[in-house]
Amino acid sequence: MCQQLRCLTLCSQSSEDIQQQGGNDIMQTVPQTLLCLALPMQASAVFAALDHAFPEGLDPRASTRMLSRLSKGYSLDLTLFAFAWHAANKYELNYYHYSAVINACTRACRWEKALQLVGA
Numbered sequence: 390m391c392q393q394l395r396c397l398t399l400c401s402q403s404s405e406d407i408q409q410q411g412g413n414d415i416m417q418t419v420p421q422t423l424l425c426l427a428l429p430m431q432a433s434a435v436f437a438a439l440d441h442a443f444p445e446g447l448d449p450r451a452s453t454r455m456l457s458r459l460s461k462g463y464s465l466d467l468t469l470f471a472f473a474w475h476a477a478n479k480y481e482l483n484y485y486h487y488s489a490v491i492n493a494c495t496r497a498c499r500w501e502k503a504l505q506l507v508g509a
Contacts, residue, residue: 419455423467435470436477446478453485460493468493469502 419442426434447455452475459468472490475482487506494503 419458423459423471424463430464430466430470432470432473435467436474439471439474447480449481449483452480453483453489456486456489460489460496465493465497465499465502 419439422442423430423435423438426438456468456471456475459471468490472482472486475486480486490506491503494500494506
């Protein structure tokens with residue numbers, strides 16, 4: 390119950406609210422907010438959550454940190470949806486973005502997905 394309440398609170402906060410409350414690194418809250426989404430996750434729900442959390446977008450380093458964090462401790466689907474969100478929002482995807490997602494594929498033993506990403 391406490392965890393559900395915490396998720397609802399995180400999901401209802403904007404990035405400005407979290408920063409005003411002393412959240413030094415908003416990237417720590419994004420994966421938790423995304424995990425509040427119902428399973429199975431849908432790309433549209435992840436896109437909406439990221440659009441809400443980052444209405445002004447992300448700088449390249451922040452987007453790399455987010456993908457890296459997602460790839461290390463969260464579901465492959467969530468990482469792939471976040472990567473797709475970056476592509477859909479015209480982010481310039483670089484080596485670090487691809488590396489984070491390929492590492493997530495490796496951890497999930499989904500080599501075929503990693504090969505798709507690199508166009509093999």
